[in-house]
Amino acid sequence: HIVHFLCVSITLFNSNSSNILYEDCLIDFNFMVHNPWSLDVLLLICPSCLSSLVNQLVQTYKHSCSWFLGPFYCLVRLFHPDYNKPLLLASASITVKDELFYGLMRPWLGQGLLLSNGERWSRHRRLLTPAFHFDILKNYVVVFNHSTDIMHAKWRRLVAAGQKRLDMFDQISLMTLDSLLKCTFSYDSQCQEKSSEYITAIYELSTLVVKRQHYPPHHWDWLYWRSANGQRFRKACSVVHGFTTDIIQKRRTQLLHQGATKSQCVSEPGTRKKVTDFIDVLLLSKVGLLSIQSIQKYGNPMQYVFSGHDTTASGISWVLYNLAAHPKYQERCRDEIDSLLKGRETEEIQWDDLTNLPFTTMCIKESLRLHPPVVALSRQYTKDMPVPGGRTIPKGTISLLSIYGTHHNSEIWPNPEVYDPMRFDPEKSKGRSSYAFIPFSAGPRNCIGQNFAMAEMRVAIALTLRRFRVSLSGQNVRRLYTLILRAEGGLLLDIEPHNPTGPATPT
């Protein structure tokens, strides 16, 4: 690590050898020259410059390019569907999630689905797939409505108190955390109304992982665990792990008393049999009720909360931002939602309604293209990987599949910076590669929660537009690459209550 640290410094200070990576980050390069001993100069990836850096790279290299981080790491960055395809479709047995990017999350998230590889991953994925069955997801729509209602009640109180400018990320990530904890752990955290040690710990961990990622000396465990941040990380981990173990223990005892079996987990398609939730699917394996130790072998279940709440919150926040920036699309979505709910006694969005919001869904997809919550995937392969043009990515090379880059590639998406929901009109989508739009990744390691996320996004967007108008706050919004795509300084939007013609009060 020390050698790498020095080599990275040399690379950074030698502008000739770093012309690709730092073309767009010259501001930081100047900063480095003036502060040669500041450890901050080793911020390899300047989060707020990175999105424009990737834009620039995509414009120059339409398919792929490579980066050298010191002499040790060669990264291949891919931005084209034809290049993404063979890598995304590679079997799990030769695909490895590399440690440079994912390893830092391991002390928190353990060896679960998100971070495991090979046979362990396959077993785990088979175990969890039933937890995302449509018959289970259907029941979550009630929860999505309810969590959104709680958020809107809070917004109304804030507006009444004179505060109409809100940071969407703050508001929406609490809402998605609330609903995810209810859906996955049957746990009502009330996190939208009151703060808790556990919620604070989750926030702390997300922030500390990003800080560590951007500070190479802390990639070295020995140093990190002795640092103040390392100790904060350890403390937050023990709060989160203690919390989940407790919830699982309680649910396990309940199931034990009820004599529950696996057959109760998933209802038969089309029937209304008892449906248990995610934690039950995890606990009730085909060999019977799993022990806490066996559950932990599958990794900390907390990772589903992590993978699910911040990503969905980023997705919803950027949709609202794009609709605030394009009032005509906002109005068109609102008309669609108003006519869907017309004549109903309640404002609840139901499962069957989700397929009846075609324009709103196009707006959501276009936002996921322009502002994908997960900006890149990182992989290593245990075999040489052939890509188009007779080229090969040598085995072991870190391959960054740039979701952001692919979605901003002008070869695939003309005028990529323009927000145009009509790109997702079924007629216009014909003939487009399935690997051109990959917010949820693709292939065997795609996002297991994508239907969950799309359902929650549609419910939250529909109810928000039904009850509020959103407009830009006038603040300059700059994309910020962290573990997920955020906005520098928060995503501030102005909200104004809107009274639809139908019933105005949430159920």
Ligand code: HEM
């Ligand atoms: C808009 C919301 C979401 C987006 C954009 C998103 C995106 C992604 C992406 C790109 C991956 C691949 C990551 C990689 O290979 O490194 C992924 C994996 C995953 N996601 Fe999501 N996700 C979202 C919501 C959710 C939700 C709601 C859940 C759970 C409730 C979830 C659970 C997971 C899990 C467990 C994996 C690992 C799957 C595997 O490796 O087999 N995600 N997600």
